[in-house]
Amino acid sequence: MKAARRSSERAGNLVVHALLIVFAVLAIAPILLIVVNSFKTTPAIFEHPFALPTADTFSAAGYERVFQRGHFVDNYRNSLVVTVGSTVATLVLATLAAFALTEYKVRFAPLVGGFFVAGIMLPIRLGTVPILKTMISWGLMDTLTALVLVYTAMSLPLAVALLMTYFRSVPHDLKEAARIDGAGELRTLSIVLPIVRPGLAAVASVTMLPIWNDLWFPLILAPSQENQTVTLGVQQFVGQFLNDYPALLGALTLGAVPLVVLFVVFSRQFIQGLSQGLGK
Structure with missing residues (x-):
């Protein structure tokens, strides 16, 4: 009985942690996507929106315009x-x-x-x-x-x-x-x-x-x-x-x-x- 109870508790904990991880990803992913794409050129944002900036696509010009015009x-x-x-x-x-x-x-x-x-x-x-x-x-x-x-x-x-x-x-x-x-x-x-x-x-x-x-x-x-x-x-x-x-x-x-x-x-x-x- 104790072993069955422990296994059910572990299964319940795994389900809870899995749900928390899913909710965390859903909450953090849009923020990370905005931050990552803010360091890209405009063509790279549309062509590869989920990719990290590379040497060819990296650009901080957006931030420069923000501080110049904002x-x-x-x-x-x-x-x-x-x-x-x-x-x-x-x-x-x-x-x-x-x-x-x-x-x-x-x-x-x-x-x-x-x-x-x-x-x-x-x-x-x-x-x-x-x-x-x-x-x-x-x-x-x-x-x-x-x-x-x-x-x-x-x-x-x-x-x-x-x-x-x-x-x-x-x-x-x-x-x-x-x-x-x-x-x-x-x-x-x-x-x-x-x-x-x-x-x-x-x-x-x-x-x-x-x-x-x-x-x-x-x-x-x-x-x-x-x-x-x-x-x-x-x-x-x-x-x-x-x-x-x-x-x-x-x-x-x-x-x-x-x-x-x-x-x-x-x-x-x-x-x-x-x-x-x-x-x-």
Whole structure:
């Protein structure tokens, strides 16, 4: 019986791993195909789309045209400013809000927590028109500040809800001991932060990826060339160079590489943080 059970478990594991490998290939193959063909000449792309570049077909002219005619250096800088600014603001505000909602027993705390949960279910794009009017009245149209404010508001509900699960798991005796020793509330929070570090990493990762990849709000709130993000820059470059396939694939590669790097760097923290947060 034990041998039969082990063999069935092994067969099940093989099937699961085979399916995971198939899904991984289906997800990675299109990205690799774009990257490989971006280093080819146009005839080689159409004649041998699945072949690796050779000495005769290799060409980096597409990337040269991308940097000559595009503005990807400025786009990367803008995306970096918006992503880092929004992530830092989200972490700071969500940490303070989650600590307050879990630590202080006041009547309206559950109501405020409910508002944050409701914010997860309501997409912020439904409020595009009011947001647009607000930014115009504040004089922030076509600025990176507008994007930082919108993305921070968009990320806060999930960040607060996730961090609240971590703060609830912190031993109450630890916080009381810190207060007895004379620590203020901010000092007590700094003592607690190392314990909720996985949650902070999860919030950072789940905040950065959608912001970097968003096209909607950069197109509406910061459409000018000097404030374009990478996603918007790629979209407009693709529209202008539809027939220049090496440059087109090069632009798509430059737009996708940061997302892949961010996911590879923060995937472990993202999965670990979310799984621990949901289990608490």
